[in-house]
Amino acid sequence: MLEGILTGFSTAFTLTNICMVFVGVVAGTLIGMLPGLGPISAIALMIPITYGFDSASGLILMAGVYYGAVFGGSTSSILINAPGVAGTVATAFDGYPLARKGQAGKALAVAAYSSFAGGTIGAVFLLLGAPVLAGVSVSFQSADYFSLMLMGLVAVSAFAPKGQFLKAVVITVVGLMLATVGTDNVSGIQRFTFGQLNLVDGISFLLLAMATFALSEALMMVLEGEDTHLSSPATSNLRQLRVSKQELKEIVPTIGRSSVLGFLTGILPGAGATIASFLAYGMEQAIDSSKSDVQFGEGNLKGLAAPETANNAASTGSFVPLLTLGIPGSGTTAVVLGALISYGVQPGPQLYTENPQVFWSVIISMYLGNVVLLILNLPLIPYIAKLITLPKRFLIPFILFFSLIGVYLVSFNTFDIYLMVGFAIVAILLRFLDFPMAPMLLGFVLGGLLEDNLRRALLISGGQLDFLWQRPITLGILIVTVVILLLPLYRRINTFPTTRED
Amino acid sequence: MSKNRLGASVILVFSGVYGYLALDLPSIPSFEDAVAPSSLPIALSIVGVAVSMLIFLIPVESPSIITTVFSAIKPKNLYRVGGLLTLMVAYGVSMNPLGFLISTVLFLATGFWIMGEREPKTILIISTVTTFVFWLSLTQFLGIYLDSGIIGRLVSELLN
Numbered sequence: 295m296l297e298g299i300l301t302g303f304s305t306a307f308t309l310t311n312i313c314m315v316f317v318g319v320v321a322g323t324l325i326g327m328l329p330g331l332g333p334i335s336a337i338a339l340m341i342p343i344t345y346g347f348d349s350a351s352g353l354i355l356m357a358g359v360y361y362g363a364v365f366g367g368s369t370s371s372i373l374i375n376a377p378g379v380a381g382t383v384a385t386a387f388d389g390y391p392l393a394r395k396g397q398a399g400k401a402l403a404v405a406a407y408s409s410f411a412g413g414t415i416g417a418v419f420l421l422l423g424a425p426v427l428a429g430v431s432v433s434f435q436s437a438d439y440f441s442l443m444l445m446g447l448v449a450v451s452a453f454a455p456k457g458q459f460l461k462a463v464v465i466t467v468v469g470l471m472l473a474t475v476g477t478d479n480v481s482g483i484q485r486f487t488f489g490q491l492n493l494v495d496g497i498s499f500l501l502l503a504m505a506t507f508a509l510s511e512a513l514m515m516v517l518e519g520e521d522t523h524l525s526s527p528a529t530s531n532l533r534q535l536r537v538s539k540q541e542l543k544e545i546v547p548t549i550g551r552s553s554v555l556g557f558l559t560g561i562l563p564g565a566g567a568t569i570a571s572f573l574a575y576g577m578e579q580a581i582d583s584s585k586s587d588v589q590f591g592e593g594n595l596k597g598l599a600a601p602e603t604a605n606n607a608a609s610t611g612s613f614v615p616l617l618t619l620g621i622p623g624s625g626t627t628a629v630v631l632g633a634l635i636s637y638g639v640q641p642g643p644q645l646y647t648e649n650p651q652v653f654w655s656v657i658i659s660m661y662l663g664n665v666v667l668l669i670l671n672l673p674l675i676p677y678i679a680k681l682i683t684l685p686k687r688f689l690i691p692f693i694l695f696f697s698l699i700g701v702y703l704v705s706f707n708t709f710d711i712y713l714m715v716g717f718a719i720v721a722i723l724l725r726f727l728d729f730p731m732a733p734m735l736l737g738f739v740l741g742g743l744l745e746d747n748l749r750r751a752l753l754i755s756g757g758q759l760d761f762l763w764q765r766p767i768t769l770g771i772l773i774v775t776v777v778i779l780l781l782p783l784y785r786r787i788n789t790f791p792t793t794r795e796d
Numbered sequence: 797m798s799k800n801r802l803g804a805s806v807i808l809v810f811s812g813v814y815g816y817l818a819l820d821l822p823s824i825p826s827f828e829d830a831v832a833p834s835s836l837p838i839a840l841s842i843v844g845v846a847v848s849m850l851i852f853l854i855p856v857e858s859p860s861i862i863t864t865v866f867s868a869i870k871p872k873n874l875y876r877v878g879g880l881l882t883l884m885v886a887y888g889v890s891m892n893p894l895g896f897l898i899s900t901v902l903f904l905a906t907g908f909w910i911m912g913e914r915e916p917k918t919i920l921i922i923s924t925v926t927t928f929v930f931w932l933s934l935t936q937f938l939g940i941y942l943d944s945g946i947i948g949r950l951v952s953e954l955l956n
Contacts (some may be wrong), residue, residue, distance in 0.1 A: 356932060392923050457856060461800075463849040464807050471814050481826045483833045513880060514934025516911070519873045662902075678823060688922065690880070695900065699930075702891070703940065711888035715881055727803035752830035755837050 295425055302654025305350050306662060314347075314355040315659055319666045320674075322362020323769070327370045327681055328689070332380065333363035334732065335508040341500050341633045342700040349637040354659040356630055361663045363670060364567060364609055366678075368405045368602055373398060374682060381567030381605040382462045384575045388590065388597030394422040395593055399534040399675075400602060405602045406672050407537065408549055412603035413664040415553035416610030420656050423561075428646035428653075436750035437666075437761040439619075441771040442742045444776065446621045449563040449732045452781040459782040463723070469737020471745070472497055480749060492709040499632035501710055502738055504697045506719035506731050511723055512693040515686065525678070535672060546600040549580050552581045556604030560611020563623035565611070574604030597689040610660055617653060618642055621740070625732030630737045635739075646665045793795055798860055804851035811848060815841025879910040895945025900927040 305311065318340070325336040336359050343350035367382035368615050372389035383407065392401035454462035456580070473487045476496025487493040552574040552659075560568035578592045578600040592595045615623045620642030622628040634641055639652060646653050701710050719730060755761040762770045797805075818841055821834035883906050892898040904923035913919055934940045944952065 295882075337932075440847055460847055460851045460854070461803065461898055464804075464844060464851065465843045467847065468810065469809070471837070471844065474837050477832045480829045480831075481822070483822060485833060485837065486823055513877050515878065516876050517869055517873050519870060557810045605863060605886075645911070686915045687908055687911035691904050692926075694907065695879060695904060698887060700889075701891060703840070708888040708891050712885060715888075719881065723806070724803060726808075727799045729803050745831075748832045748836070749829060753828075757830045758920050 298650050298654045299421070299658070301651050302656075302658035303313055305655035306354065306649045308657040311351055311655065311659065312662070313353050315358045315666050316670065319362040319663055319670060320357020320456070322359035322364075323366035323369070323667075323678060324362075324681055325359075325738065326363030326365075326366025326386035327678065328693075331508065331511055331693070332359050332367065334735070335511055336360075336630050337506055337629045337633070338500060338503040339624065339700060341629075341792065342703050344633065345636070345704065347731040349634065349639045350585040350655045353630070353634065353638055353639075353656050354651060356633060357659055358663045358666070360609055360626060360630075361409075361606070361667055362671075363669055364605055364747055365406070365409050368409065369402065369675065369678070370682060372401045372405060372598075372613045377710060380600070381608070382539075383568065384571040384601035385598060385605075385656055386591070387575065387601075391591065391600065392595075397534075400537060401535050401593075401598060401745055402675050403535040403672065404541075404545065404598050405711045406668055407542075408545070408552075408599040408602035408666050409780050410668045411549045411607045412553050412556055412606035413610055413667070414661060417549075417657065417660040417664065418605035419456060419557045419607075420610050420614060420660065422617050424614055424653075424657065426647065427614060428643050429617050431451065431643040432504035432647070434619075434643065434767065435532065435765065435766045436747045436754065437765060437772065438568030439621075440744065440747040440751050441775065442619060442621055443740050443760070445617070445771055445775040446563040447733075447740060447744075448775050449623070449778050450736050452778045453562075453566075453569060454733070458728065458730055460671050461729045465729050465731070466733040466737040469734035469739075470741040472734075473500065473738045473741025473743070476482060481746040486577040490709075492713075496711070497738075498701065498705065498710065499629075499636070499735075499739060500703045501714055502717060503629050503735055504701055505578070506721040506734065508693060508697040509714060509718040510725060510731070512690050512697070513718060514725060516690055517722070524755065528680075535675075537565055537744070546670070548596045548599045549603045551577065551581075552568055552600045553602035553607045556607030557611040561614045561623070563615055566624040566626070567608040570604040573599035597782065606664075613656070613660075615644060618643065619749050620645070620743075622736060624679075625735050627793050628732075628736045632735075632739050633735035665756060669690070800856055801852050808845060808848040808852065811841050811844030815845065865910040876910055876912075880907065883907060885912065891945070892943070893906040895948045896942040897927060897931055898945065898947065900930070 323335050325331050339354050340359050344355055367377055368385045371382045373391050374695040375386050375390040377383045377386055381668035415567045451459055451462035451551045476486050479495055555574050556570040578596050612623050612627050615621050616627045622631045698711055751761045816838035818834050823832045825832045825836045887903045901923050905919050908919045
């Protein structure tokens with residue numbers, strides 16, 4: 295393991311890769327700060343830029359963008375009460391009241407310290423836990439992978455906001471259906487191509503991610519016309535970033551508890567940063583119970599530190615199943631998986647053994663990303679916050695341009711632009727009907743892998759379905775899948791926090 | 797009609813058409829395969845139809861599409877989105893004949909105009925400068941070839 299860590303350090307600490315972290319963190323913060331654009335859009339927008347890079351540099355850049363986008367989301371939550379990212383909705387509960395009280399600088403500083411602590415503690419857990427899980431998963435077979443992917447898909451639906459379980463299931467199925475478009479890998483037969491040469495290679499993942507997130511989110515901003523609250527950010531005392539010793543002492547235990555909770559929640563497929571932040575907020579509220587002078591929801595520092603720590607720890611935690619099993623647990627890590635596959639890197643236990651420099655450099659870059667986030671963003675916040683006041687009449691055409699050109703520069707095929715417009719229209723319609731979009735991306739990216747593993751498992755078992763219960767691991771995962779599937783029934787009895795996709 | 801039911805109907809139709817098309821795919825596995833090319837698509841379409849029917853039939857409190865969606869959208873914003881969607885298609889159409897530079901300047905300028913900017917000087921400066929900087933960084937620094945279009949090629953031929 296020590297050798298791996300050293301490999302990671304030597305890869306991550308090259309001038310190019312340190313630049314990647316800087317660029318990623320800044321770009322992620324800028325994009326994440328824009329209300330409506332989350333980490334999925336931020337990462338998708340960066341993918342075309344990373345095509346020329348080696349896989350380690352590309353992944354390091356994307357990890358930086360992910361952190362940056364989550365932190366940028368916190369900034370807009372605190373300053374304008376409009377979370378750019380679902381994972382920072384809970385941040386606004388106490389962050390915005392603090393900013394309204396003229397303590398915007400302090401609120402941002404607490405958010406930055408908490409994010410740093412959460413991300414760093416999460417990275418230590420990742421460093422210790424990922425190799426163990428990767429070691430175990432080497433013995434996994436096609437049947438186990440098939441059941442794991444099934445579990446991942448089911449979990450995303452089970453953790454969907456209250457009342458959206460069936461919608462998430464059906465949207466996941468739509469994602470799986472879209473993944474079957476193109477030439478069938480095994481038989482070589484074209485499926486659902488309608489004789490179109492443009493569809494022979496299937497639908498590009500980047501195209502689908504850009505159309506259903508970046509494009510549709512930008513167009514939704516226009517439709518909803520959210521101009522009113524964008525014009526008055528609570529930016530008073532933005533430069534006063536000092537946090538007193540007493541206040542630090544108050545939030546340290548909260549940060550410790552929320553890191554552990556956040557990381558563990560992040561590992562769970564489908565849970566992610568949003569649920570982690572709500573759980574941490576709820577936990578602190580329950581523990582605190584009127585001990586503080588300031589009530590939760592009125593600018594309590596613990597109420598700000600808890601979700602901020604948890605969402606960053608969960609962002610790190612969500613890399614565990616991606617790096618060790620090759621199975622993304624959220625929409626964001628699904629985009630990262632799509633990008634990795636396009637580099638020719640298949641995450642999973644093989645990544646740990648065959649590409650250790652990628653595996654370890656990503657983990658090491660997580661530390662680096664957190665340090666950069668703290669030392670770079672905090673002093674720059676007063677300037678970065680100006681972006682929030684950028685008029686939408688300029689911002690929207692730029693977002694549309696970068697989304698379209700990002701996909702066009704990969705294929706140089708204008709058909710992709712038309713296809714994007716079509717998908718964006720459907721995505722806007724489904725968003726208005728309250729159908730979540732992230733499960734579709736997850737279904738799409740896992741569709742091909744799911745079918746390949748199912749075919750392999752069936753081939754080994756001679757076409758019999760008994761592969762589902764022959765191995766204890768497969769059976770165990772399938773039992774957990776059924777339990778997760780029944781979770782929504784349990785939730786009907788016990789109220790869970792209402793969250794959005796992250 | 798409620799939001800849930802409208803969404804379910806859209807996906808029901810999509811799943812039905814997808815399943816119908818899947819029936820045309822070979823239903824016998826090839827020699828080295830255990831699953832036919834049509835097997836998974838047919839299974840997915842069955843699940844899609846079943847779940848969307850469940851959403852349609854299960855009585856859940858879901859707001860009406862007319863009261864929540866149509867009354868929330870201002871016609872001005874709807875026209876803007878329509879304009880931007882048309883503009884994106886036009887951008888795709890113009891890319892080959894006009895080339896990257898001209899079509900991008902036109903795309904950005906029209907986009908700013910659709911979004912409400914009415915100052916010609918601002919529109920022209922921002923769209924031209926950003927397009928040129930982007931083009932320069934792509935072609936000169938990243939070494940990516942960008943087509944100058946039929947018109948661009950004609951102009952360069954005339955100049956030579």
